Amino acid sequence: MKNNPFSLDFGAEPNLMIPRITEQNRIVDSFTSENPSTHMYILIGARGSGKTVLMTSISHVIREQEGWIHVDLNPEGDLLNELMVKIMKKTGKLFPRLKLEVSVKGVTVSTTAEKYSDIQADLDDLLEKLKKKNIRVLITMDEVHNSKDVRTFTGFFQHCLREKYPVFVLMTGLYKNLRSLQNNRSQTFLKRAPRIDLGPLSGIRVTKKYEEIFGLDPKQASEMSLLTKGYSYGFQILGYLVYDSGKKQPDNRILDEYKLNLFENSYEKIWEELSAGERDVVRAIATHEPESDVKLIRESIPMDSNMFSTYKDTLHKCGLISKGTAYGRVEFCLPFFAEYVLSK
Numbered sequence: 001m002k003n004n005p006f007s008l009d010f011g012a013e014p015n016l017m018i019p020r021i022t023e024q025n026r027i028v029d030s031f032t033s034e035n036p037s038t039h040m041y042i043l044i045g046a047r048g049s050g051k052t053v054l055m056t057s058i059s060h061v062i063r064e065q066e067g068w069i070h071v072d073l074n075p076e077g078d079l080l081n082e083l084m085v086k087i088m089k090k091t092g093k094l095f096p097r098l099k100l101e102v103s104v105k106g107v108t109v110s111t112t113a114e115k116y117s118d119i120q121a122d123l124d125d126l127l128e129k130l131k132k133k134n135i136r137v138l139i140t141m142d143e144v145h146n147s148k149d150v151r152t153f154t155g156f157f158q159h160c161l162r163e164k165y166p167v168f169v170l171m172t173g174l175y176k177n178l179r180s181l182q183n184n185r186s187q188t189f190l191k192r193a194p195r196i197d198l199g200p201l202s203g204i205r206v207t208k209k210y211e212e213i214f215g216l217d218p219k220q221a222s223e224m225s226l227l228t229k230g231y232s233y234g235f236q237i238l239g240y241l242v243y244d245s246g247k248k249q250p251d252n253r254i255l256d257e258y259k260l261n262l263f264e265n266s267y268e269k270i271w272e273e274l275s276a277g278e279r280d281v282v283r284a285i286a287t288h289e290p291e292s293d294v295k296l297i298r299e300s301i302p303m304d305s306n307m308f309s310t311y312k313d314t315l316h317k318c319g320l321i322s323k324g325t326a327y328g329r330v331e332f333c334l335p336f337f338a339e340y341v342l343s344k
């Protein structure tokens with residue numbers, strides 16, 4: 001059996017990518033422009049929609065460009081300290097003297113990394129130097145949530161904007177985690193930061209890819225593509241299973257295995273993250289036909305219309321339901337999500 005080109009891993013850039021050209025270019029172009037219109041982008045989307053992969057691929061494009069350094073920060077730690085250590089490490093070769101100038105010794109990225117007494121002042125010093133050398137820093141941060149460390153970091157980033165330091169931030173997060181972060185008084189500027197909601201992958205591109213890999217005709221490939229609804233994780237899993245079976249198209253056994261993978265590795269987590277009220281709404285949607293009338297769904301719970309709208313809006317922003325093709329209709333964005341919900 002040849003090497004399977006599809007990937008089962010979350011978070012790692014897969015061999016087979018359906019490019020998200022519009023989103024990628026928008027971010028790369030604005031960060032690399034001479035007069036950037038923004039210094040921050042936030043990628044939002046359901047679990048498995050491809051946030052980490054897009055963030056990684058953008059960081060690779062940008063760091064290849066002259067005059068850029070890239071540091072990836074882990075939102076679980078002491079972010080300013082990590083930022084300092086990582087910039088120092090990356091710029092050490094560029095400016096051998098920089099180390100001495102900011103008087104930091106033996107920089108490593110281990111957990112025992114040195115703590116700085118006045119980290120903000122040292123970072124200011126360092127960023128001022130990078131600015132003079134026309135060097136820009138791209139900071140990526142995956143799965144941001146509302147924690148003290150993240151708030152300290154974003155506070156510092158606001159200060160960087162005021163000082164016009166060449167610092168650019170690309171972060172990803174789940175809608176609800178970002179909402180709780182930006183509801184802090186000190187973080188309201190995040191509400192204005194441009195957000196990109198990762199919707200489905202292009203159906204045409206998914207179809208083309210399946211056509212190429214499995215030698216299908218356009219109709220067969222399009223049927224297979226519909227089974228993924230453009231869900232990034234679904235695209236990989238379905239492709240992987242079909243390839244692995246040596247067949248060209250999914251049969252019932254493959255389809256069952258595909259659904260099990262979606263349910264266990266993705267939907268289970270998504271379900272856990274829903275509140276009781278959101279689950280009620282999701283259950284009601286699942287018991288109706290796709291693209292059902294919202295009013296019918298609401299009356300089946302029953303729930304008052306303001307509350308229902310609030311839940312519906314949150315589920316939409318979480319990337320779980322789309323507003324449907326006609327006014328007043330809803331459906332799930334993720335493939336076989338209704339089936340999963342009904343099995344709960």
Ligand SMILES: Nc1ncnc2c1ncn2[C@@H]1O[C@H](COP(=O)(O)OP(=O)(O)OP(=O)(O)O)[C@@H](O)[C@H]1O
Nearest residue numbers: 010011014017018047048049050051052053232233
């Ligand atoms: N553009 C893409 N083309 C093809 N497959 C993709 C693409 N982006 C992501 N994937 C696949 O989708 C899966 C999920 O991607 P990723 O880990 O980036 O999602 P995520 O949104 O970060 O999820 P989570 O919220 O759980 O961290 C992976 O298997 C990855 O290979």
Ligand SMILES: [Mg+2]
Nearest residue numbers: 011051052142
């Ligand atoms: Mg991720």
